Amino acid sequence: MTFLNLDFWIGVGVIAGIYGIFVLGLQLNVGFTGIINLGQAGFMAIGAYAMGMLVVDAGWPMALAFPAAVGVAVGAGLLVGLPTLRLRADYFGIVTIAFSEIVRYVLQNASFAGGNQGVIGYDAEWRAFQSWVSPHLKPLGLDRATQAPLLIAVWAMLFLCVCGLKALQASPWGRALRAIREDEDAAAALGKNVFAFKLQSLGLAAALAAIAGFFLALNVTYLYPSEFDLSFTFFGYAALLLGGFASYAGAALGAVVLCALTEGLRFLDLPLSSGQVGSLRMILVGLMLVGLSLYRPEGLLGNRSEMQLRA
């Protein structure tokens, strides 16, 4: 495979964009609200499976199944948050890990979700749409790249999400969230319903996870439980740290850079098995994080002075 393989880089771009959307939700929770959500992969699984099952089992058109699946994920977010968001931040984090694992185990074992066989056959409409769009991409020279329409869709969605979240962050709602992140007791003393704001933040993050899950489902063409492993969330946190705390553009950039770097490893012609390359990838991520905390602790687009003020 050559370094300039277009299909390969389009594939990387799709994954990077999906990760970007996924990490935006983490940023909303961690960077802007101060709640440690470690269950993002669980929300993504719920969104992706809900979409897949609504199309395959219930026969819904994808255009309807997608927003419905986002709704299901938001519902799951509220359901998880209601009994747990009053917990201290670290306890809440542990509960969300448990949630994420419960989702995965249920999907693995429940017959309605196909078990380890997964869900397949939900993307016929998308592939029809893709083959209709492809010829129109000829002016861009992308008509032969099958994944090009998905790449465009993912990045358009990522762009929309970043813009929307930035607008929200600039609103009084976003300001109240930041106040809660800084000092939730003081925010409550000013009449802010801390619990309600946290719940909204978690619900929105779940929606972003579901959107990411939708595109992931289109990318892999079939859904299986181990895709939604906890490591997906942890990789997201690595992207978050790389991109920078409390910056949406940073979160998206961190996801893109991290994906490009780790995928790019394939071009080093290493005498290693694929399993070893996978491990090497994790070592690389670890080393990068160590370097980051030494030389640029605020991340690529983070704000150093804000970070120091919080310490």
Next chain:
Amino acid sequence: MKARTHPALLSVEAVVKRFGGVAALRSATFAVARGSITALIGPNGAGKTTMLDLISGYDRPSSGAIRFDGRRIDGLATHRIARKGVVRTFQLTRVFAAMSVRDNMLVGAQKHPGERLHQIAFGRAAVRHAEAEALERAERLLSAFALSDKGDHYAGALSGGQRKLLELARALMAAPRLVLLDEPMAGVNRALGRRLLDEVERLRREQGMTFLFIEHDMDVVMTRADQVVVMAEGAVVAAGPPSIIRRDPRVLDAYLGRKANAA
């Protein structure tokens, strides 16, 4: 209209607070008159901050009642008590450090439509209007507290005294009816402290706002408060105007521990 005729804005009735086996408050009773500046004094460990925590809803009394404007508020969540018009500041200031001074102020605005997601989506005009109004009030308050030129600075970069001023100004953004101040003068230089107290007196005079503050500086208490509540060992031992309190033997006891020495 019953509330209007209620003489005290705040009344604390036989409030007890136990932490495990220790009683931080052993039946405390006192009232804060409408439009008064009331000082809450007493030696360390008397239960003053615990009292403020109970009034502002950070904790609930083990027994007893707290009424604001005639209605029970004990046991309500902090944010609900704040929305009724009871806002507090903290002994160790709690500004939102990584936010600008101006944003700190704006968080204090109440019933802001821009804090509701559906309003952000469908009520842009109302949000803009409320935001402009809040900004104007914030600027006015900042200038009253000599913080006008700090609006864009991070609150965490202010001096200790300026943080105290910001915390009070932020509390005032909520247009409270009762302000609870926990040692507003601690760590504030004299000039800033005077400014803070002058502002408190002006707000009482012009808006009829009521203040309850914990203070150790007796000069400040005697010259600025019109009512003094004295606490010792979890109970209220005396209450009245400063001129009377100054001569009350029970107050001297509380501070000098004469009873304890005699025993």
